[in-house]
Amino acid sequence: MPELPEVQHAADSLGIQIAGARIATVERLDWPRMVETPAPEEFIVRLAGREIRGWGRRAKWILLELDGGWTLALHLRMSGSLTVHPADTEPDRHTHLVLRLTDGRQIFFHDTRKFGRARLLDAAGLAMLNDAHGDEPLSEAFTVERLAGLLRGRQRAIKPLLLDQSLIAGIGNIYADEALWCARIHPLHPAAELSTEAIADLHAGIRAVLRQALANGGSTLRDYRNSYGARGTNQDHFHAYDREGQPCPRCGTMIVKTVVAQRGTHYCPACQRR
Numbered sequence: 001m002p003e004l005p006e007v008q009h010a011a012d013s014l015g016i017q018i019a020g021a022r023i024a025t026v027e028r029l030d031w032p033r034m035v036e037t038p039a040p041e042e043f044i045v046r047l048a049g050r051e052i053r054g055w056g057r058r059a060k061w062i063l064l065e066l067d068g069g070w071t072l073a074l075h076l077r078m079s080g081s082l083t084v085h086p087a088d089t090e091p092d093r094h095t096h097l098v099l100r101l102t103d104g105r106q107i108f109f110h111d112t113r114k115f116g117r118a119r120l121l122d123a124a125g126l127a128m129l130n131d132a133h134g135d136e137p138l139s140e141a142f143t144v145e146r147l148a149g150l151l152r153g154r155q156r157a158i159k160p161l162l163l164d165q166s167l168i169a170g171i172g173n174i175y176a177d178e179a180l181w182c183a184r185i186h187p188l189h190p191a192a193e194l195s196t197e198a199i200a201d202l203h204a205g206i207r208a209v210l211r212q213a214l215a216n217g218g219s220t221l222r223d224y225r226n227s228y229g230a231r232g233t234n235q236d237h238f239h240a241y242d243r244e245g246q247p248c249p250r251c252g253t254m255i256v257k258t259v260v261a262q263r264g265t266h267y268c269p270a271c272q273r274r
Contacts, residue, residue: 004170005213011062014227015055017084021101022051028098036119059133059169071126073119079223080116133169144203151191159187160261174241177266179205181240186274187260240266
């Protein structure tokens with residue numbers, strides 16, 4: 001699933017192309033279940049004629065600011081992508097949502113697995129989406145002290161807490177593993193038992209791996225592309241994730257893979273002792 005860096009690149013590469021354009025119509029919606037709110041029929045009617053005034057990201061949601069106080073929120077999930085195409089481009093069978101712009105161009109929401117989701121939100125709905133997610137880890141408000149407060153008293157293992165979107169928004173399996181490797185923390189270490197120094201290292205690791213991924217255009221393992229159709233290159237710079245059986249870049253010990261909270265988890269057994 002695309003995480004913070006991939007979603008940010010998808011949002012930016014899409015927004016740059018379509019800001020100021022106007023949606024003429026929803027030309028295709030052949031998987032109505034992808035629309036979470038409102039009802040698909042209302043979704044189609046309310047989108048028609050809306051101007052796209054800006055874009056952004058919250059957690060793993062792409063946000064398109066529309067006129068009239070509406071926001072189109074799009075979640076790529078496992079295999080989704082958003083791309084802009086000329087007027088005469090024919091969508092394939094995995095393109096389940098097509099927005100036709102008044103200048104003739106088309107926005108394709110392509111999703112092989114049909115996990116992607118769309119919401120058309122008013123101000124109250126946008127506030128609810130915002131409140132459902134935790135701190136943005138690259139924001140100024142996300143300090144070492146803030147992270148310590150989020151983890152205080154929590155006996156759960158640190159890895160699933162990093163994946164909890166209600167605590168910290170945008171981190172998924174890739175960057176949790178990478179951040180824990182950077183901080184030399186075992187993924188099963190109880191969060192409440194982390195030392196002050198370990199929390200500071202984890203804070204630095206989270207921000208470092210996210211910034212690196214942003215600089216590298218995100219990570220493409222299978223499906224991820226930005227809205228120009230370009231792959232990311234951050235997968236060439238992983239330290240732990242997806243490197244089972246390869247030497248740790250720090251100590252040479254072989255990276256191992258286990259399962260934590262039902263997620264494949266990669267770590268160095270020498271650098272990240274429990």
